[in-house]
Amino acid sequence: MAVYMVDRDLPGISMEQLADAQRRAIDWSQRYQREGRDIRYIRSTFVPGEAHCMCLFEASGPEVVSELNDDAEIPYTRVTEALDLTPAG
């Protein structure tokens, strides 16, 4: 499965709202998995100075990533393929 990055522009968002959005991303990922769909939430990075948030998902294609974010009602601007270069261990 490939890794996809979801870009979000969230001016004025509070930390509570950000945490809530992350929780919804996780909940919906699990719900999708229960339905047998190939998608997994990985992690998010938020840049406060730019109100820019990048969330990584592992999924079978960009469509399912868009669909999940639409269902979870988390605003986003773009879904693009990415590489997750976290060192092992």
Place this chain on the structure above:
Amino acid sequence: MRDALARHRLVTITGLGGSGKTRLALEVAASVAAHHRDGACVVELASVTTADGVADAIHRAVLPPSGRPGVDGLHALTGALRPLQLLLVLDNCEHLTADVSRTVEALVGACPQLRVLATSREPLHVAGEHLVRLDPLDVDPCTVTGPSDAVRLFLDRAAALCPGFAVDRDNVADVARICRLVDGLPLGIELAAARVSHLSVREIVQHLEEQPARLRARRPGVAARHQTLATTLDWSFALLSPVEQDVLRRLAVFAGGAGLAAIAAVCAPPGSTEDDVLDVVSRLVDKSLVIADRSATGSRYRMLDSVRRDALDRLHAVGEEDEVRRRQATWLATAGVADVDAADVLTSLAWALDAGEVDVALAVAAATWKEWEVSGRHAEGRRILEQVLERAEASPTPERAAVLVAAANLALAAGDLVAARRRYGEAVDTLAAADRPAELAAAQNGVAIVALFEGDTTAAVRSATRSLQTSRSVGPDHAGVAFARVTLGMAVARTGEHQAAEHHLLEALARFRRLGLKREAASVLDNLGNLAADAGDPHRATRFYEGALQLQRDVGDHRGAALSLNNLCLAAQQLGNLDRAWEHAEAARAAFASIHDRLGEAATVNNLANLAAERGQPAQALELYLTSVAAFREAGDVRRLATSLHNLADLAEAVDERQLAWDRSIDAVSLWNQLGEDEETRRGLGRLQALAGAWGVTGWELPALAGDGSDREAVSHALERARWVSVPVTPRPPVQRGELTPREAQVVGLVGRGLSNAGIAGELFISERTVESHIANARVKLAIDRRTVLARWAIEHGLSG
């Protein structure tokens, strides 16, 4: 037929109804489509009833919805078709021959690469028309090469429906008799053959023999030459069950065919399900009276034009037409634009207005107007909606107000701000009084958009804010909230409040996403991208444009995708990533080409030329500028032509192609002067003066001739004088014929002999694309941008002898 089409630009297939004109035209079109760069396009004219409708129908068929520029009428159609190398198939022209003739004459005259194949019972009588008469089939049972065409057709159709059916010694005489009784008319033979599963060949003969007398008694007005077809249709109809007869008769109101849901609602007995209808329609298909067009989105059912006209006569004769048309209008009003043929909407509205059913007309117009906006046929839509509004003048009802908003939206799309403001204003008054917040919010937002276009930012913010408040009163998730925020965002952006603008647009984006309105979400992302680009942040702009592109590709919006790719190209250029910019521009060019948008393609080629120049590839840049200049000139876009000429001149100056720089600078200034662009004209004149000074041009004094550039006639005079000035050239080795490859020299020689690209392609047995490429190479090598100058060069250098 193929030969006739190769030699003549207008070929008309004539023949009686049912003689197979349509089928022949479609087969010919399919077989020669690949020889036309832009393929073949079939335009069904049976459902068109007005003179304007002919151009509209062609427009609709040739240009895909997302690719259509907002143009209407014959003049605009001519402009859109001029660059295309296309075969236009106009099917069923007989009821509008005078209108079709006028349209075809104008198109063939103005579009040099267009060919027309028409089918009509009568010739079109246009100069240069080549007629192919389709005679009925030979009705003898056998020819020296086997069964006659008529018998073979009967056998094919019968065997398709009744496997194992064969013509043998026992029945061949009867089959031949059937063919004779229907006068060798292919449709008659098909309808008769469709009966072999239930009747013996002998029984079919007996039925047909009794038929003419019955027909004469029932329908005395049928002209003698159409009697055979009428007889056959009468006989086919008489053999249908009552419910099949009902459905067939009523289906005739759908000129463009219909899906099962429409047939169930309009044609079937009350309470019928789609399954019941499928059963009846399938039996009509088996009997060759109805044709099924199957596609991934569901089947549609239609009739051959001859059969439909006959069915419509029957509907009228039994006094059912008004009732069925009312049912059709009611269905259109509930179904909206999905599954609706545009011609049927027009027919239905015309019927409702004729019948005085103004409420029905309002309901149909309110439910279907979007089709005119999406398809770009704004003038047609506005004409009809204004007629409906005029008839409903006395009733300030919410239903009328909905049509007011529709008319205003179309006026806005057509750029008529005055009409848009008036209609939105009327709608606001009516809807506020009627307590209809959802529609009121849309009208208020319309008022705001008009104010924005008129440059009145304060009024735009005021109306958009009202629209936002009204939408919120409908419900927190109402789409109107998002639409109002988009307008508000655009308005506050004008005042320099970028952050506030972005906030409104991001809110709108999130809401459109929630509501599944992807097209709208994409448009917001494009606006966000433009905002970021204006703020000097091409990185962010890229993210937004890429988001827009994903959605546009998702919904198949090719035009939107092409525009986003263009934006991505500009952002990449801003970031200094020229390779990336090049990739985006190439993709944009391909996207514009896929929807036959030559103007969009030309603009992208101009961008590619800018990029090539920036990448230090002047030869390629020159070639691309020449292509874009030619394309803008062909499409008649004077403003962009001037810009492209200016860019070309810039580059020519940079690479010291002085004559080219001088000539194209004059061309650009001349166009700006014609357009009344004083600022650009002055700047262009200044540039000419600077060039003249730098190169020591003598005999041309700008200030004395053109003054300060504000007197258009004086400028024009100065430019004419400039054309006669000789520009001192940079000393360099003269261009030799030897620098052209042998093939290029050969092609240029043929240009000198006055051959077109198609003519050269034919002469040398190469493709037109290859010819274009040789000419482009030669032009760059010789620094000649005009074909006439190239031709003169070829003659002077002995290539055209």
